[in-house]
Amino acid sequence: MSSSSSPETSKKSNINPGELRRWRIRQLDIPTQLLRLLVLVAGFLVWQYELIFKGVPITVFGFEPLPEINPIFYAVPTEVWKYLADYYHNLMFWKDLWVTLQEAIWGFVIGGSTGFIVGIVLGYFIRLQKIFGPFLVFANAVPKIAFAPILILWYGVDMGSKIALATIIVFFIVQMPTTAAVGLVDPDLNMLATTMGANKSQLFKKVVIPGIMPAVFGALRLAAIYAMLSVVFGEFIASKRGLGQRLLVSTNMFNMADAFALMLVLAVVALALNGVIGLAERRVLKWQTTRRGGQVISL
Numbered sequence: 271m272s273s274s275s276s277p278e279t280s281k282k283s284n285i286n287p288g289e290l291r292r293w294r295i296r297q298l299d300i301p302t303q304l305l306r307l308l309v310l311v312a313g314f315l316v317w318q319y320e321l322i323f324k325g326v327p328i329t330v331f332g333f334e335p336l337p338e339i340n341p342i343f344y345a346v347p348t349e350v351w352k353y354l355a356d357y358y359h360n361l362m363f364w365k366d367l368w369v370t371l372q373e374a375i376w377g378f379v380i381g382g383s384t385g386f387i388v389g390i391v392l393g394y395f396i397r398l399q400k401i402f403g404p405f406l407v408f409a410n411a412v413p414k415i416a417f418a419p420i421l422i423l424w425y426g427v428d429m430g431s432k433i434a435l436a437t438i439i440v441f442f443i444v445q446m447p448t449t450a451a452v453g454l455v456d457p458d459l460n461m462l463a464t465t466m467g468a469n470k471s472q473l474f475k476k477v478v479i480p481g482i483m484p485a486v487f488g489a490l491r492l493a494a495i496y497a498m499l500s501v502v503f504g505e506f507i508a509s510k511r512g513l514g515q516r517l518l519v520s521t522n523m524f525n526m527a528d529a530f531a532l533m534l535v536l537a538v539v540a541l542a543l544n545g546v547i548g549l550a551e552r553r554v555l556k557w558q559t560t561r562r563g564g565q566v567i568s569l
Contacts (some may be wrong), residue, residue, distance in 0.1 A: 289518060318346050342524055349527035350534065352553040356412075357531075361562075363516075370513045373429050373501040377436020378543070383495055385444030386486060393452025394478070403449075410442045415503060422508045432504035434513070439500045440493040444486070450476060451485035476528075494543040502536060 318323050325338030355384055357363040392399040392406075418435050425431035505514025513532055520528035 302368040303337040314347060318348065318471050322346055327529065344563060345526035345530045350531045352458025353528050354535075356452075360434055364513050365518050366513050367535065367539070369511045370468040370498075370501055370536075372504065373432040373504075373512070374427075374436060374497045374539075374543065376433045376503060378440055378494055378497040381435070381440025381497070382439035382444050382490055385441040385489075385493075388441075390452060390478075393449040393482075394474070397450065406442075406445065409424075410446065414439045414442070414456065414500075418504050418507050419443050422504070427508040427510055432501040435504045436497045436500040443493040443496055444489045447485045448482060451482035455481040483551075483555060487547065487555070491544050491551075493546050494547055495540050498536060500539040517568070 298408060323339040323341075323344055325334070326336040329337065388406075392402060414435070420429075421434045422431040425434055501512070501516035502517070505512040506518050509515040513536055517529055517532040517536075520532060522528075
């Protein structure tokens with residue numbers, strides 16, 4: 271067996287087909303799947319029969335967490351499905367989706383890659399961290415959403431302003447944990463690798479990079495969600511195309527079924543981006559047998 275085979279793969283290869291089938295059934299966790307289905311059906315019925323909009327007469331510190339909703343703002347799953355079915359063949363809907371997806375991906379890629387590089391450099395070179403660290407902390411303390419109107423003035427209402435906003439937000443989400451993770455690499459591993467004759471380049475590739483990847487992937491999964499949130503917010507302010515602009519128009523026109531459907535689409539897209547990163551994490555960190563790396567949805 272090759273050295274790249276994981277212990278879990280080795281264990282599965284040494285059991286007979288009956289035991290492998292039982293192992294797969296245990297991994298599926300039937301009781302958990304049934305409970306998930308029960309929660310999904312219960313949520314669907316509560317929403318479909320408008321019980322969620324009836325409200326609960328409870329006041330907490332003068333605030334009603336679950337107020338009664340005006341019937342004009344109701345929208346049930348069947349109406350949401352009707353919107354999705356009607357717009358499935360609408361070319362403009364897919365163009366809006368493609369615009370929002372491009373903005374989120376480019377913002378994630380640019381912000382994530384620069385955040386990763388800067389995080390490693392500042393974590394590895396302490397003097398640089400002392401010089402630039404306070405400035406980055408100050409910049410991170412500024413509400414990034416406040417940059418949105420300024421970026422729209424600078425880049426215009428096209429995709430550039432939304433990509434810039436997502437890049438800024440994603441950069442700090444990735445950079446801060448990466449810098450901290452570099453400083454938290456186990457010093458015993460550094461000493462062991464140095465004792466075995468590893469040079470600085472080998473130490474960086476064999477100890478530092480593998481040691482920080484769990485924290486980096488955790489930051490990337492969060493960054494994927496925030497990339498989508500930031501571009502939608504930017505589209506709310508000013509945009510020619512995009513699902514955020516479409517969502518704002520639907521809400522302003524009280525088309526609540528359209529708004530709920532668009533929010534569902536955005537959630538699915540964000541979950542898909544998160545899932546891709548989770549799959550990459552499982553592949554990169556497959557040597558971590560005691561960690562559930564990359565689980566976006568546990569099946």
